[in-house]
Amino acid sequence: MKIIDTIRLSAQAISRYPLRTFMLxxxxxxxxxAVVLLTAIGEGARQYVNGQFTSLGTHLLxxxxxxxxxxxxxxxxxxxxxxxxxxxLQDAIALHRSVHVEKVTPIILGxxxxxxxxxQREITVIGTTAEMLDIQSWRIELGQFLPAVDMDVxxxxxxxxxxxxxxxxxxxxxxxxxxxxxxxxxxxxGTLAQAGRTGFLDSDELVILPVANAQQLFDAPGxxxxxxxxxxxxxxxxxxxDIIKITKSRHQGEEDITVVTQDAVLETFDSIFQMxxxxxxxxxxxxLVVAGVLIMNVMLVAVSQRTQExxxxxxxxxxxxxxxxxxxxxAMCLTGLGGLLGLVLGNGGVKLLxxxxxxxxxxxPIWAMAGSIGMAxxxxxxxxxxxxxxxxxxxxxxxxxxR
Amino acid sequence: MIKLRGICRNFxxxxxxxxxxxxxxxxxxxxxxxxxxxxxxxxxxxxLNILGLLDRPTEGTYWLNKKDVSQLEERAxxxxxxxxxxxxFQFFHLIPRLSARENVELPMLLAGKSANAxxxxxxxxxxxxxxxxxxxxxxxxxSGGERQRVAIGRAIVMEPAVLLADEPTGNxxxxxxxxxxxxxxxxxxxxxxxxxxxxxxEIGKRADRHLTLHDGEVHHDTKKRL
Numbered sequence: 082m083k084i085i086d087t088i089r090l091s092a093q094a095i096s097r098y099p100l101r102t103f104m105l106x107x108x109x110x111x112x113x114x115a116v117v118l119l120t121a122i123g124e125g126a127r128q129y130v131n132g133q134f135t136s137l138g139t140h141l142l143x144x145x146x147x148x149x150x151x152x153x154x155x156x157x158x159x160x161x162x163x164x165x166x167x168x169x170l171q172d173a174i175a176l177h178r179s180v181h182v183e184k185v186t187p188i189i190l191g192x193x194x195x196x197x198x199x200x201q202r203e204i205t206v207i208g209t210t211a212e213m214l215d216i217q218s219w220r221i222e223l224g225q226f227l228p229a230v231d232m233d234v235x236x237x238x239x240x241x242x243x244x245x246x247x248x249x250x251x252x253x254x255x256x257x258x259x260x261x262x263x264x265x266x267x268x269x270x271g272t273l274a275q276a277g278r279t280g281f282l283d284s285d286e287l288v289i290l291p292v293a294n295a296q297q298l299f300d301a302p303g304x305x306x307x308x309x310x311x312x313x314x315x316x317x318x319x320x321x322x323d324i325i326k327i328t329k330s331r332h333q334g335e336e337d338i339t340v341v342t343q344d345a346v347l348e349t350f351d352s353i354f355q356m357x358x359x360x361x362x363x364x365x366x367x368x369l370v371v372a373g374v375l376i377m378n379v380m381l382v383a384v385s386q387r388t389q390e391x392x393x394x395x396x397x398x399x400x401x402x403x404x405x406x407x408x409x410x411x412a413m414c415l416t417g418l419g420g421l422l423g424l425v426l427g428n429g430g431v432k433l434l435x436x437x438x439x440x441x442x443x444x445x446p447i448w449a450m451a452g453s454i455g456m457a458x459x460x461x462x463x464x465x466x467x468x469x470x471x472x473x474x475x476x477x478x479x480x481x482x483x484r
Numbered sequence: 485m486i487k488l489r490g491i492c493r494n495f496x497x498x499x500x501x502x503x504x505x506x507x508x509x510x511x512x513x514x515x516x517x518x519x520x521x522x523x524x525x526x527x528x529x530x531x532l533n534i535l536g537l538l539d540r541p542t543e544g545t546y547w548l549n550k551k552d553v554s555q556l557e558e559r560a561x562x563x564x565x566x567x568x569x570x571x572x573f574q575f576f577h578l579i580p581r582l583s584a585r586e587n588v589e590l591p592m593l594l595a596g597k598s599a600n601a602x603x604x605x606x607x608x609x610x611x612x613x614x615x616x617x618x619x620x621x622x623x624x625x626x627s628g629g630e631r632q633r634v635a636i637g638r639a640i641v642m643e644p645a646v647l648l649a650d651e652p653t654g655n656x657x658x659x660x661x662x663x664x665x666x667x668x669x670x671x672x673x674x675x676x677x678x679x680x681x682x683x684x685x686e687i688g689k690r691a692d693r694h695l696t697l698h699d700g701e702v703h704h705d706t707k708k709r710l
Contacts, residue, residue: 086593097581393577396538397591397638398566400559477538481577 082403091411094383095418101379106419108375109461112368113423113453114430119365120449121431123358125441130354132442134347140314141216142321143346144168144307144328145339166332167303170232170292175331176309179323184310186212187232189295189303193263195288197249204245204288206262208295216308219284224256224271227291235293239267243275244285262288263298317342362449366456372419373460376412380468384408391472392480401473408469409462416461420454485645485677486512486535491544493530493700504530505541506700514645517669517678519691526697528681529650535679536569536648537561549645566595570639570676572668574651576631578623578638584610584630585619588637595642609637613667629660636667640676647671649680653687665690 095102146168173187189208194201211229226240239260246255255269267290276284296302311320321340329336391404431443493505504527512518520528533539534546537553546554553564578587588606610619613633623631632652639647649668653661665687672678682688696704
């Protein structure tokens with residue numbers, strides 16, 4: 082029997098029972114569409130996080146006080162591996178000694194109550210320098226960013242995020258207004274354009290002060306982070322070594338900082354999201370196994386409905402393997418149709434999601450599409466072997482006599 | 485052409501063993517026209533199934549074209565059916581979703597014949613059945629007589645040596661029945677061996693040789709003993 086004839090016979094059988102075919106195709110399509118849609122969402126989230134980190138700059142180093150390590154009994158770190166030494170502004174300034182370092186900006190993070198006239202609001206305060214604007218790729222909407230002065234100079238100015246601006250000032254011009262934060266007052270120098278969350282900060286909700294002012298405000302000399310932008314991505318490792326060496330020499334020979342590269346953070350998130358996507362794909366594939374069981378059911382019914390027909394085929398000289406092939410092909414055609422419909426539905430859903438949330442880029446990965454089709458086909462084949470075998474083994478005499 | 489010696493066929497029904505055929509000896513020559521008659525349960529259909537290689541004897545030997553086919557495995561049996569045997573049934577057993585032409589082409593399709601060869605042959609066969617204007621009709625668009633003629637076309641499309649008919653007119657009015665009998669008798673004239681199982685003595689009488697079965701044994705055979 083020729084392959085084309087086998088497929089044609091199966092196709093004719095499929096079109097003979099449109100309702101049955103529709104139901105089965107739908108079940109498989111839903112499974113495939115679920116895989117496509119869920120992996121697209123996972124992929125979208127991964128790419129979003131990726132994009133967020135890249136927007137921070139690819140040649141960025143983050144310096145944290147303290148060394149993440151398991152320390153011995155109270156020799157180096159008295160308090161569970163934590164260092165008693167803070168990162169200071171002088172540490173940050175000293176980093177300029179490395180030739181690989183282009184920009185350095187310290188960060189102090191805290192929260193406080195901001196007030197203007199009668200309005201009050203709890204806000205996140207960040208103390209930093211003029212370099213932060215470039216490093217974070219923030220954009221200025223009104224006025225200017227922090228003045229480019231030395232880190233240790235305290236000037237009573239601030240820059241506010243878009244939400245803070247709207248909450249306090251609405252449509253009036255905030256530039257030059259005096260905002261009270263805790264015990265100090267500062268003049269608003271500029272406002273940031275709305276940007277949403279970038280990295281670990283939501284710039285819309287921030288009030289940005291010069292770092293020296295923030296130190297006074299929080300009465301704490303220690304820095305939360307130092308961000309270092311290297312002269313290029315290729316020198317990132319030399320820069321890291323330099324930073325550790327400089328800081329070590331300033332901290333009595335003790336290496337008590339942690340330097341994190343953007344890549345390391347990115348990789349971690351990347352692998353987390355990849356696992357999530359895989360997990361989603363796995364969960365969605367279960368529906369394909371369920372569809373497989375459905376195929377088995379439907380094919381068993383098909384075999385018992387067509388018992389006489391199988392008897393006739395045998396009387397006409399059909400071999401066992403030909404009948405097996407016929408029923409397997411029928412199941413394959415059904416899963417194939419279901420798979421195609423699933424791809425159409427899934428990708429349609431992805432399109433719809435992209436329209437609804439344009440800030441995320443949803444695309445189903447090729448491996449997920451190929452995998453779900455493969456999974457549907459495998460499960461269709463595996464589950465229709467029993468019914469097809471049942472059909473092939475029928476005794477022609479009793480099959481012909483069946484009602 | 486066909487030679488049966490000591491053919492028995494037993495069925496297990498519950499704890500009991502029922503004997504459908506009991507030591508049947510039979511010889512059939514090329515081109516013979518035989519009717520097999522007998523009451524219900526006499527073993528007519530079992531004999532026909534064994535002759536048609538759909539069923540295997542419990543005991544005894546069956547030579548088809550001098551070849552012992554009683555011990556063949558399933559694969560070889562299917563091959564023999566395809567080449568040598570044509571079947572027609574009381575309920576036609578056409579595939580409802582296929583056209584008359586596709587039904588006739590089915591054995592050729594199973595044999596792996598090319599589409600062109602199939603088209604040509606199925607058209608010729610249906611034409612000889614007087615169905616040239618019914619090629620693309622599905623069974624439910626055909627009358628009973630027409631359906632049976634399509635089934636005959638399907639049975640002879642591979643040019644078998646033997647045509648086995650199990651109550652071919654049992655489901656037809658007398659006029660269509662007569663037409664069907666005429667068609668198969670015409671085929672017999674052209675050389676095919678024709679074996680008809682029937683209840684109807686009118687049809688049984690038309691054959692050249694009458695075989696009567698009773699309780700699984702050949703009760704009466706109008707052919708002289710060889």
